[in-house]
Amino acid sequence: MFEPVIAPSGTLLGLLQRGRGDGTLHALAAPRAEALAALNSCVTADPRRDWQVESRSLYYARLYLDLAGDLGGIEAHLFGAEDRLDEEEGRTGLALSVLGHLASYGRADAVLLLRRYADTGTNWAWALDELALRDDDAGLRALGRSVLARFPETPEGGARLAAAVRDAYEPRPWRLWEESPSFGARLRAAREQGSFDRWQRQLSPSGPQPGWGVAAVFAWAEEGAERGTPRHVPAARCLAAVAGPEDRPEILAAAAGGAGRAARATALHHLILAEPGNPAVLDLIEAAAEDEAVVAAFERMSGPHALDRARGWAHRPDALGAAAGRKLADHGTAADAALVLGALRESVRADGPDAAGLSVLVDGAGRLGIACAAPVLRHVYRETASSWIRGRAARALAATDPSFAAGFAVECLWDCEETTREVAAVHATTGDARVVDRLRRLAADPAEEEDVQSAVRSRIAPDPQPM
Secondary structure: OOOOOOOOOOOHHHHHHHOOHHHHHHHHHOOHHHHHHHHHHHHHOOOOOOOOOOOOHHHHHHHHHHHOOOOHHHHHHHHOOHHHHOOOHHHOHHHHHHHHHHHHOOOHHHHHHHHHHHHHOOOHHHHHHHHHHHOOHHHHHOOHHHHHOOOOOOHHHHHHHHHHHHHOOOOHHHHHHHOOOOOHHHHHHHHHHHHHHHHHHHHOOOOOOOOOOHHHHHHHHHHHHHOOOOOHHHHHHHHHHHOOHHHHHHHHHHHOOOOOHHHHHHHHHHHHHHOOOOHHHHHHHHHOOOOHHHHHHHHOOOOHHHHHHHHHHOOOOOHHHHHHHHHHHHHOOHHHHHHHHHHHHHHHHHHOOOOOOHHHHHHHHHHOOOHHHHHHHHHHHHHOOOHHHHHHHHHHHHHHOOOOOOOHHHHHOOOOOHHHHHHHHHHOOOOOHHHHHHHHHHHHOOOOOHHHHHHHHOOOOOOOOOO
16 A cells, blocks of 8 residues: 555645544534545545554544535445455545444444445455444344355355454354354354364464574574564564573674574574673674664663663664664653653654654653653644654643643544543643533543543533433
8 A cells, every 4th residue: 555645734634634633623614515525535545654553433433423424425435446456455444434433323324335335345344344333133134145155165265254254353243144044054164164274273383393492593583584574572582482591602692693683683682681781782782783673672671771871872873872762761760851852853853743763752751741842742743644643742742731731632622542532631621612512522422432431521520410
């Protein structure tokens, strides 16, 4: 998949792509056609860089409800010719998740679209999972024939069916179909085959074996590197299981680079756990500072020796210097505030508001209460395309910026991330007329997360009951 193209943060589309609360507020104030066009653009071209840590579906579903928007744009996206050409689930996953939330809010048209897509669409399994949580038994049973028709009654089709049953995120539809006289025997056989396949994989591991020694572990790590699959972290765990005192010279030699880069990273990851107080390990890391895997080993270190060395390395203009700044942000003291602030500013200056590792520096600024970090934190909040980083910036601003409660905290009540809405529910000033109304809506919304609603209940009293 291509990197999403994110519009400027000052535009309606840019706000909605980022999932900012101001996106909803601006959309509700904009001409309805313009707002729906921007919303459809977001849902049909997922703007997230990492869907595993960023939320959007509930945010967009709520806006469809607020705008009373029709689902024609989603329908065209799901059932266009591209659905046959692009089988990546990321192309339609966000749209299907939005339909799932709309179905939970009672939108019958969303349920019908999900049923239709589960019946004919390429990413049918995702649609089926959404329906499994929201549709009735009759609706799910009606899909059984078309779903099972995807799996021909051949050895290959049977294997694919067993994998589908085994890997289903929501098993409810499969259990309903298993009760059917038409499909029951075939599905029971598929379920048993899936269980057998899982058991067989457990009996035939492809990784390290009993009897391996230090050299074999290093060779396994090097083999992974040659295949483009880094194994130095699991290899280090294996090394802890097989290495004895007599193997220490071999491990130190590997840590110095004598057995290859993957072996060096494996040995150093092992040594930071086995000998956390040994300053010689830090010398070995400094000598191999050009290796990202070695720098990652330093980031896993803790204790006073690592912090002292980080203070000396924080000014380095390389990856090890950047890692040192993150180390101080994570574990440093108030005396390290200037170094953490410098690392934060340099990261944003050099790599922008979506820089790798930026979230650690943002957290550190909040943890250490660095008040003069507020301007750069506000910049990160406004400009980052990552709702996950923005949420961290909001928490840091709550600890560093006195204007947060009456400023960004208000819009955060409409944010796409539940943790950001929770921060807002705790901090947003009730002097803004919009805040109390929004808090009450969140408290009454059955789709809202419990942590958010708990924070809301701590701020507002329940409505008085009529006498």
